[in-house]
Amino acid sequence: MAQSTNLSNNPAPLLSRPWNEKVVLVQVLVGIFLYVNCLMICTFFKKEAFRTDTRYILFAQTLFMDSALMVFTDLALIGSYFQIPVPCIPCVIMCTIMAWLTLGTPLTLVAMCLERYVAICMPLRHASISTTRTRLLGLVLTWCLSAIPALIVFFIFTSSVPLSFFSTYLICTVEMMIVHNWQAQIKAVLYNLYFVIMSITIGFTYVKITAAAKGASKNNKSASKGLRTVVLHAFQLLLCLIQLLCPYIEMAIMKIDxxxxxxVRYYNFIMFVLAPRCLSPLIYGLRDAKFLLILRYYAICGLNKKGYCCKFCPLHAKNEKIWPLNGK
Structure with missing residues (x-):
């Protein structure tokens, strides 16, 4: 463990390393990702109609979790690349938060699946089920379920290392919290359990939603659009779930070379951390007509009041077909 985390009682001198193309590419992708997510979060808070809709509330929570996770993982990546030693306690806190947020996104997506299942397959009961109390309970449950594996690892780690360990400096990586082999096995069992439960839930809801969408569609074009959304959403969830298994593959490879x-860690970061979280704005933001209309206004018209899209923006449109929510 000391070899993998570069432990020391005092901070080591910062190693100067040049920025290579891989690190620069990650910073560019993270910057674009955070800009789009922040713009969408601001759009969500600007309209009351979004803040009272369960689907948009869950979407905003996904954006928040993804953005926070991206900031923490990018800081860890930079610190690992430049071999920057940090105090143990902030590192432990950051790793625990990253583990918490890693499970938060797929669990929120599962909650979105269940919400869509109720809306499409039980439309008459949707209003009575999707209430303020239910939304609050769902959000709290999502945060609590995602915190269980992270807190278990945290408490095992803090009870397994001596107090002197917390006064050391180290290169902060998620592997530093795995002290014993049995600890890694417990974490693997928990992640596999979550993987199975989420996979079953997703499979059930999407089979039902797809069947309902096909039955309600009056033409092939509408059915094809619904199926494309389902495929994109399922692909995103698959990438998020695969991410739960990546640390164990990486730890096995680290022992070899x-x-x-x-x-492998770099490509896993691109494929299973960045990629699925870039799909969230595409699936729930850019493909949603109401949300896209407001987003386009704040992205373009907000900078150019006399621009082309201003007459189509929901703040100026009087046509109910353009904006049925009357700007609320």
């Missing part, structure tokens, strides 16, 4: 471990 360290440079191969670095390359």
């Amino acid at each position: 360290y440079m191969l471990f670095i390359n």
Whole structure:
């Protein structure tokens, strides 16, 4: 463990390393990702109609979790690349938060699946089920369920290391919290359990939603659009669930070849951390007509009051077909 985390009682001198193309690419992708997410979060808070709709509330929570996770993982990546030693306690807190947020996104997406299942398959009961109390309970339950594995690992770690360990400096990585092999096995069992439960839930809801969408569609074009949305959503969830298994693959590779471990971790970060979280704005933001209309206004018309899209924006449109919510 000391070798993998570079423990020391005092902070080591900062190693100067040049920025390579991989690190620069990650910073560009993270910057674009955070800009789009922040713009969508601001759009969500601007309209009361979004703040009172369960689907948009869950979407906003996904954006918040994804953005926070991206900030923490990017900081960890930069610190690991430049070999920056940090105090143990902030590192432990950051790793625990990252583990918490990692499960938060797929669980929120599962909640969105269940909400869509109720809306499409039980439309007459949707209003009575999707209430303020139910939304609050769902949000709290999502945060609590995602925190269970992270807190278990945290308490096992804090009870397994001596107090002197917390005064050390180390290169902050998520592996530093795995002290014993049995600890890694407990974490793997928990993640596999979550993986199975979420997979079953997703499979059930999407089979039902797809069947309902096909039955309600009057033409092939509408059915095809619904199926494309389902495929994109399922692909995003699959990538998020695969991410839960990546640390164990990386730890096995690290024992064989360290440079191969670095390359595998980089590509896993791109494929299973960045990619699925870039799909959230595409599926729930850009493909939603109401949300896209408001987003386009704040992205373009907000900077150019006399621009082309201003006459179509919901703040100026008087046509109910353009904006049925009357700007609320």
